[in-house]
Amino acid sequence: MAQLKESDVLDVATxxxxxxxxxxxxxxxxxxxxxxxxxxxxxxxxxxxMRTYDETTHANVHRGVYAxxxxxxxxxxxxxxxxxxxxxxxxxxxxxxxxxxATEGLNLVAHTWGRKHxxxxxxxxxxxxxxxxxxxxxxxxxxxxGIIIRWLPVDDDGQLILDDLDQVLDGAxxxxxxxxxxxxxxxxxxxxxxxxxxxxxAVVVAxxxxxxPHLPTDVAALGVDFIAFSAHKMLGPTGIGxxxxxxxxxxxxxxxxxxxxxxxxxxxxxxxxxxxxxRFEAGTPPITEAVGLGAAVDYxxxxxxxxxxxxxxxxxxxxxxxxxxxxxxxxxxFGPPDAGDRGxxxxxxxxxxxxxxxxxxxDQYGVCVRAGHHCAKPLMxxxxxNATARASFGLYNDESDxxxxxxALAEAGAFFGSSAPxxxxxxxxxxxxxxxxxxxxAWPGRPVPRDHPRPLPFPPEPG
Amino acid sequence: MCGDEIVVTLEVxxxxxxxxxxxxxxxxxSQSSASLMSAAVKGKSVPEVRxxxxxxxxxxxxxxxxxxxxxxxxxAGGLDLEPIEPxxxxxxxxGELAALQxxxxxxxxxxxxxxxxxxxxxxLDDVEALA
Numbered sequence: 287m288a289q290l291k292e293s294d295v296l297d298v299a300t301x302x303x304x305x306x307x308x309x310x311x312x313x314x315x316x317x318x319x320x321x322x323x324x325x326x327x328x329x330x331x332x333x334x335x336m337r338t339y340d341e342t343t344h345a346n347v348h349r350g351v352y353a354x355x356x357x358x359x360x361x362x363x364x365x366x367x368x369x370x371x372x373x374x375x376x377x378x379x380x381x382x383x384x385x386x387x388a389t390e391g392l393n394l395v396a397h398t399w400g401r402k403h404x405x406x407x408x409x410x411x412x413x414x415x416x417x418x419x420x421x422x423x424x425x426x427x428x429x430x431x432g433i434i435i436r437w438l439p440v441d442d443d444g445q446l447i448l449d450d451l452d453q454v455l456d457g458a459x460x461x462x463x464x465x466x467x468x469x470x471x472x473x474x475x476x477x478x479x480x481x482x483x484x485x486x487x488a489v490v491v492a493x494x495x496x497x498x499p500h501l502p503t504d505v506a507a508l509g510v511d512f513i514a515f516s517a518h519k520m521l522g523p524t525g526i527g528x529x530x531x532x533x534x535x536x537x538x539x540x541x542x543x544x545x546x547x548x549x550x551x552x553x554x555x556x557x558x559x560x561x562x563x564x565r566f567e568a569g570t571p572p573i574t575e576a577v578g579l580g581a582a583v584d585y586x587x588x589x590x591x592x593x594x595x596x597x598x599x600x601x602x603x604x605x606x607x608x609x610x611x612x613x614x615x616x617x618x619x620f621g622p623p624d625a626g627d628r629g630x631x632x633x634x635x636x637x638x639x640x641x642x643x644x645x646x647x648x649d650q651y652g653v654c655v656r657a658g659h660h661c662a663k664p665l666m667x668x669x670x671x672n673a674t675a676r677a678s679f680g681l682y683n684d685e686s687d688x689x690x691x692x693x694a695l696a697e698a699g700a701f702f703g704s705s706a707p708x709x710x711x712x713x714x715x716x717x718x719x720x721x722x723x724x725x726x727x728a729w730p731g732r733p734v735p736r737d738h739p740r741p742l743p744f745p746p747e748p749g
Numbered sequence: 750m751c752g753d754e755i756v757v758t759l760e761v762x763x764x765x766x767x768x769x770x771x772x773x774x775x776x777x778x779s780q781s782s783a784s785l786m787s788a789a790v791k792g793k794s795v796p797e798v799r800x801x802x803x804x805x806x807x808x809x810x811x812x813x814x815x816x817x818x819x820x821x822x823x824x825a826g827g828l829d830l831e832p833i834e835p836x837x838x839x840x841x842x843x844g845e846l847a848a849l850q851x852x853x854x855x856x857x858x859x860x861x862x863x864x865x866x867x868x869x870x871x872x873l874d875d876v877e878a879l880a
Contacts, residue, residue: 640776642753642861672753672774702777 292413296589296597298684304585305682315652318690323496323631323678324656327520328582332521335581336574347573348564362573365580366563372583373494373513374504375530383529383536383563386570388495389419391514391529392462394566395491396423398539399512403459406432410460411488413438413446413474414668415467418661419514420493424462438463438647438744440668444470444621444628448478455486463490465497465513469660469676470621471602471628473497480509489535495519500598500629500680502591505530517575521680522582526575529566536562543568594681598630601679605632605688610693616699620669630679633660639702641675647701648675651694654742752780753779753861757868761876765794771865776856778849783865785846795873805846807838809863810853 304329310317319327338540345355347362355562363379370378385391404410404427412421414437419467427433436454439447444467455461466473476492481489492510497503499520505513510678512535516527531539541548541559551558586594603625609617613636620633636644641657648655656676659666666672677691753775760768769791770785786805790798840847852862 640753642776642778642858646855646858 287526290454294716295600296593296681301589302682304331306330307332308682312539312652312654313650315582318364318651318653318687318694320677320679320683320687320691321654321656322519322680322683323500323676325680326499326521326680328521328523328578329585331585332523332578332581336523336578337514339574342475344574348569352570353532358573361580362571362576365576368580368583371529372503372528373498373528373610373703374506377533378505380562381530381533381536383566384576385514385527385566386525386572387516387518387527388493388514389516389527391512392419392491392493393423394529394542395512395514395531396427398542398566399489399491399535400424400427400460402538402540404431404433406439407434409434409436409458410462411436411438411454411458411483413464414440415444415446415470415472415665416462416464417493417495418663419495420462420464420491421664437664440470440665443623444472446474446479448474448475451479451482452486454529455482455488457537458483458486458488461488461490462493464493464495465508466497466500466631467621467665468631468664469662469665471631471633473501474619476508476510481632484509496629496631500587501595511535517579517582520579520582521585522579523575526572526579528579532564535552536566539565541544541568542566545569547571549678589681597681598679599625601683601685601688602628602630602632604685605677605679608688608692609634609695613695617695620674630683631676632678633674633676635674636669636698637702639698641673644675644695644698645701647698648691648694651690651697653691653694686746718739753864755783755865755868757783757865757872759869759872759876761795761873764796764800765792766790767792769805769869775864776861778852778861779864782849785849786865786869789844789846790869795876798869799875801842802866804838804842805864805866808840808843808847808853809859811859811863818826874875 290443307327308317308319339358339361343354343357343361345352345358347355347359349355351533365379366382366384370382375381383391383394385394393648399639400423412424412435412740424433424435428435436458438451438454441447461479463474463475463476463479480490490509492508492513494513494515496519498513498515503513511528512531514527514529518524539562543566544557547570548560548565548568549557550560606619606623606625609619609632616637618635620635621631622628635641645657646657656678658673660674666674679687753773755771755773755775758770758772759766769787771787775783789801793801793879840850849862852858
């Protein structure tokens, strides 16, 4: 692992060396990865930890008495405690449940806490900006047993409208809310929401998929009752995620999936479930992936989540300023206008160019952004769009990535007919060669003659 | 997956598509494909339209499989299987639609190009069901 400076401003050039994939090229150009909200890249620290485990220690956990089985178990449970400490869990050994991902974690709450405590006519509250993972499990329950869903609305700036918060929560048993929107980047006022929910007697189920990887998290201070997040969004592998739940709530819950590991005893006439957290972990868990998640947590802890937040805030501010300066009214950024109110997620629309087309042209320049509804269709409807393009930042992004994004967007604009007549848009790019920054170089521009009949929408060949 | 929606309104008189209207929002590829489709289809008989749909989808590399199911998927597990000969596509029959050939270079966008065509095929099925 590269030596990291203790500083609020991250040494991104050094950090990038830790991420092998960021050295690759796409369509002959250096990759500019701006889709960490969908999935983050992995540092060698994580990849090495997983490989080492697989090559030296792998065995099934909680079973064998032989040396490597004991070692595998030790590593697995150490990862559990490690990630628990990372989020400030009061009792990590008991309160951290490994699931497949955040989605499965939220389903776990719906299928256990929801089945036990929600009955016909009961009310739960969700927000208009929720990811489908914190909507659909509740719809499934609603269809099954007639629970009622109320919605906290979102204003035009992408903030929750809280004027009627107490009325909306009145009589509700549960509040489902995202700590940070994966579309708008909005950081929700968790303190206020938790206080109001608890006052109304509702438990708070938080979606931490975007927040835990990018902000310091302390579940005790947050006050939520459950929070779910995914390893692959925080520099870890796919296939593992976490549900944290308050000990007294988890202890009270029935099992989720049934099978081995989650039992104390199985007889012909029934079974005795295991204690928490293993009660909710049926079958052989993703052991290698748990080791990977632990290594990801170590890496993030070494960088420092305060530094990560400071870096991404600065970068988001730079991005919003740059895009506004360069494109003015042609580009609309959804969500809070103040970078301080949001994480490093920027959904935007660019003139009348469809997000698919934006995304494809950006791809030709090596820029990776996401286009679509981002698993938030109710939010899309509220925003009045079918889809947006979305750029998102991680700790390995820097201002030159933003500049490249802007340059590629300008190319997209030129391709679809620039609003500035008679100009050729030229791109500049600071080239990275093996981690060393070299002098800026001009991309070959691709002129679009003004009078040329508009070609069919195929992106240009690179170079 | 992407959020695009297309509505195809068909008028079929005596087995001929006498009128066709397209509405909806979509990306440039889905819009241009839909627009070219409606021009190509108007005035053709239903069997001719079905042929055109088949030919267009063939150009988009969507071939109805004629392999027996025991053959499995091509190149499964690195096995050396006979390459499947795609049936010859009459590109000339497609006229202006041939311009969309380049879409196959971007597999993710094939669905954009075929969205309106799949909707059209569904519409023809609905017409047939009513008859």
